[in-house]
Amino acid sequence: MTLMDATIKAELLSIGTVDVEETLLPPPRTSTAGPGMGRQSIFFASGGLRIRLEVDIGSPLKMVRKNGRVVIQRGNQDMVEGDIEPVVAHCPDQVYITISERCIYNCQFCSVPLSQGKIKTIDEILAIVENAKREGRLNVISLTSGIATSPDDEIDRVVEVVRALAQYKVPIGVAVHPAANSSRRLKDAGVTEVKYSVETMDHEIFDRVCRGKKGHTQDFILESLRDAVQVFGRNHVSSNIIIGLGETDESVRQGVEFLAKMGVIPVLRPISISHLRKEALKTATRPSPERLISLSKMTRDMLEKYNLRVDLSQTMCLACTGCDLTPVRDC
Numbered sequence: 662m663t664l665m666d667a668t669i670k671a672e673l674l675s676i677g678t679v680d681v682e683e684t685l686l687p688p689p690r691t692s693t694a695g696p697g698m699g700r701q702s703i704f705f706a707s708g709g710l711r712i713r714l715e716v717d718i719g720s721p722l723k724m725v726r727k728n729g730r731v732v733i734q735r736g737n738q739d740m741v742e743g744d745i746e747p748v749v750a751h752c753p754d755q756v757y758i759t760i761s762e763r764c765i766y767n768c769q770f771c772s773v774p775l776s777q778g779k780i781k782t783i784d785e786i787l788a789i790v791e792n793a794k795r796e797g798r799l800n801v802i803s804l805t806s807g808i809a810t811s812p813d814d815e816i817d818r819v820v821e822v823v824r825a826l827a828q829y830k831v832p833i834g835v836a837v838h839p840a841a842n843s844s845r846r847l848k849d850a851g852v853t854e855v856k857y858s859v860e861t862m863d864h865e866i867f868d869r870v871c872r873g874k875k876g877h878t879q880d881f882i883l884e885s886l887r888d889a890v891q892v893f894g895r896n897h898v899s900s901n902i903i904i905g906l907g908e909t910d911e912s913v914r915q916g917v918e919f920l921a922k923m924g925v926i927p928v929l930r931p932i933s934i935s936h937l938r939k940e941a942l943k944t945a946t947r948p949s950p951e952r953l954i955s956l957s958k959m960t961r962d963m964l965e966k967y968n969l970r971v972d973l974s975q976t977m978c979l980a981c982t983g984c985d986l987t988p989v990r991d992c
C-alpha cells in the first residue's frame with residue numbers, strides 16, 4: 662500500500678488534473694472559489710496529506726476503485742491509495758464562499774472575470790453556513806471575492822457579510838484585493854486572517870499579467886500586506902505567489918524572503934491554466950515535481966529564518982493545503 666508523501670503529492674500537483682471513474686465522482690459541483698472557479702474538482706486524502714485535483718477526462722492520471730480502496734494510477738501503474746474527501750462548501754474542513762463571482766480586472770491567470778457570475782446576497786451566504794452548521798461541520802469560514810465594481814465597494818460588501826457571520830463564532834479568513842484601510846475595517850468586523858495576493862513578485866510579469874488593475878499596483882498590494890501584519894499580527898497574513906508564469910526560482914526566492922521578512926506567509930500556488938486562458942498564457946507551464954519540492958523547502962527554511970508558523974494558520978489555503986505543497990504541513 663503506497664500512501665501519499667511530499668514526493669507523490671508534488672508529482673500529482675505538477676499534473677493538477679485527474680480522470681475520475683464515473684462511480685467515484687461526487688455530485689456535479691464546480692469550484693466557485695479562486696482561479697479554479699468553474700471547474701469540477703475532487704479532494705483526495707492519504708498518508709495525512711490532502712490534494713485537490715481538477716476533474717478532466719484527458720488527464721494522464723486516473724482515479725479508480727480497486728479492492729475497496731480509491732487508487733490514483735498513471736499509465737495503469739498504481740501511484741497512491743487513499744480516500745475521497747467530502748467537502749463542506751468548496752473545501753473539506755471549511756465553508757469557503759465566493760461572494761462576488763465576477764471581477765472588473767482581468768488578470769490573465771484567473772477565470773473569475775470570464776464567468777461574470779452572480780453576487781451572493783447575505784441571505785444566500787447565511788443559508789450555506791446554516792447548512793454546514795446543521796451537518797455539524799461548521800468549524801471555519803473562508804471568504805473570497807472578485808471585484809464587482811471597485812476594491813473599496815468590495816471591502817464594504819465583505820465587511821457587511823463578515824458582520825452577519827460573526828454570530829457563528831468561528832475563525833473567519835478573507836482573501837480579497839486590498840483597498841485603503843481594508844485591514845482595519847476587516848479586523849473590526851471580525852475577520853481572523855487575511856490574504857492579499859501579490860500573485861507574482863516579478864515586476865515585469867506582474868505588469869503583463871495583471872494589467873488593468875488601475876491604481877492597484879504591486880507596490881500597493883505590498884504596502885497593504887505590511888499594514889495587514891500590523892493589524893492582524895504575524896502568522897495571520899498570507900499572499901499567493903503563482904508558480905509557472907515564467908518567473909525564475911531566484912525571483913521566487915527573493916519574493917518569499919521579502920514577504921517573510923515583513924511577517925507575511927507566502928503561499929506558492931502552481932498555476933492553473935484554464936482552456937479559456939490558453940492563448941494569453943502561452944508561455945505558462947505547470948511546475949515540475951522537483952521544482953515544487955525545492956521551492957517548498959526553500960520557503961520552509963525562509964519561514965523558519967523569520968520565525969513564522971504555518972501551523973498557526975486557521976483558515977483558507979494554509980489550513981486546507983489542497984492546492985499547494987504547503988511547507989511544514991506537507992514537507
Ligand code: SF4
Nearest residue numbers: 977978981982983984
Ligand atoms: S488550498 Fe485554498 S483554493 Fe485550494 S481548495 Fe484549499 S482552500 Fe480552496
